[in-house]
Amino acid sequence: MGRLTWSTPALSAATPTKLSAVRNPGRRLVHSRSVPDERFEEHLQHPAGRGHAPAGAHAGAAGGAVCGDLVKVVVAVRGATVIDAGFDASGCGAALAAGSAVVELVRGASLLDAARVGAGAVSAALGGLSPGKLHAADLAADALHRALGAAAAADAQLAPAAGRTLVAMSGGVDSAVAAVLAGAGGAEVVAVTLELWRDPENDAESSCCSASAVRAARAVAHRLGLPHLTLDLRDAFRAGVVEPWLAGHAQGLTPNPCVGCNGHVRLDAMVDLADRLGAATLATGHYARRAPDGLLRTAADPAKDQTYMLAALSRATLARLRFPLGELTKPEVRALAREQELPVAAKPDSQDLCFLAGTGRERFLARHGGLHERPGDVVDRTGRVLGRHRGHFNFTVGQRRGLGVHAPEPLYVVRTDARSNTVTVGPREDLGVRRVALRGVRLHRDAASVDAVKLRYRAAPVPCRLQDGAVVLDAPFAAPAPGQTAVFLAGDVIVGSATITG
């Protein structure tokens, strides 16, 4: 594949003087001289829209106590246009000038032009900031994008365009390549990143949910010439994903937050935004495919297949989704990223739950769920005490590591009991089960069509049949964990899901 060219919409005639800054969004123009540019001075002396708060505007802020500089931007969107904007800034002069530059760049611009404004454009509008002052452009761009995302989600209404696609960009290599492929046929691509988690003590800052990851995703999108919007879903994510995950651990379950997150938090919000932007489809970097009847089909690369995580999506949501990576392997995706010279081509894959990045599970449970150390017994099936543990919630069925028990044969967690705070262990043969109890069975086809079930994200499907709210397996499966999702297959098509209860 050669270098792809982009079909980006023409910038509006209302913003001719902004063209060069916005067209070159990914580049940072750095002046080596110490004398400020006259454009910088002009913004400093006569800031545009300082203290202005238009009616119906949405606000976004960045900076604050830690860095001493604070920029707040407000924007009002109507239809497809940023009809008005204002700002406030405290701290250094560069923060003030950057806030003013943002207002000038976006006021009267189309929403999608405004969504192309990044720190590079802000710096360029100020004649190029020295390295020490670029921070102010970053803050102003962060504040702008927080405001713009909120305004777009609430007030934007672009005319529907069949060839417009919204791409969910996490800042990783998969979604960057998905964006490239989504635009390869000439489609008009708009990018969105969700801010899902921000910890006051800054853990998970490196994860795909965090504020710094949002900034990185924006940089990738802007480098591709794409408008980029940010949606702040932190409240919905905490209430709908993190809190149930913490509550599940307290009850001795092993919840699967990603299935619910995709199912009713992040994809729904992005489909709503796609509607507002007049985008017919939402593309993601998941490894998944679609069956002819619209249901999910496993990815061509079984090692990367992510349909398990998407199994709880409604048919209506599925109908809007596109998976440009579904026929590719990961090495092929990385090769495409290198070919397109994407800066994220070598970025490592995410390993754990996004909100746990930078923090261990045990520490997270203690800090956010109040599940502090609670010593209890490790017992065998006869009740004989073999050792001590630091809380049942730190263990999951099938776990082998970290038991702190010395035995002649490897031992695994067979059961955890929240009420007695005991962890029962046994040899591997104790783990196998042939019948798995379920709740909340949801099927898109007849129960009779189910021929296999996946009982864990990375487990191979097991041949089975569905019977009386349970799944009966043709071969024993080691350690289905209560709280995890069971995903039903008919051949390679995902036909439903349920939650494992025992």
Ligand SMILES: Nc1ncnc2c1ncn2[C@@H]1O[C@H](COP(=O)(O)OP(=O)(O)OP(=O)(O)O)[C@@H](O)[C@H]1O
């Ligand atoms: N914070 C986010 N904002 C927007 N989209 C996201 C976000 N996190 C994940 N996605 C979307 O969901 C897809 C799968 O997410 P997952 O967390 O599994 O990432 P991944 O496989 O590491 O992909 P990537 O390399 O794109 O980060 C991503 O490719 C992206 O399209």
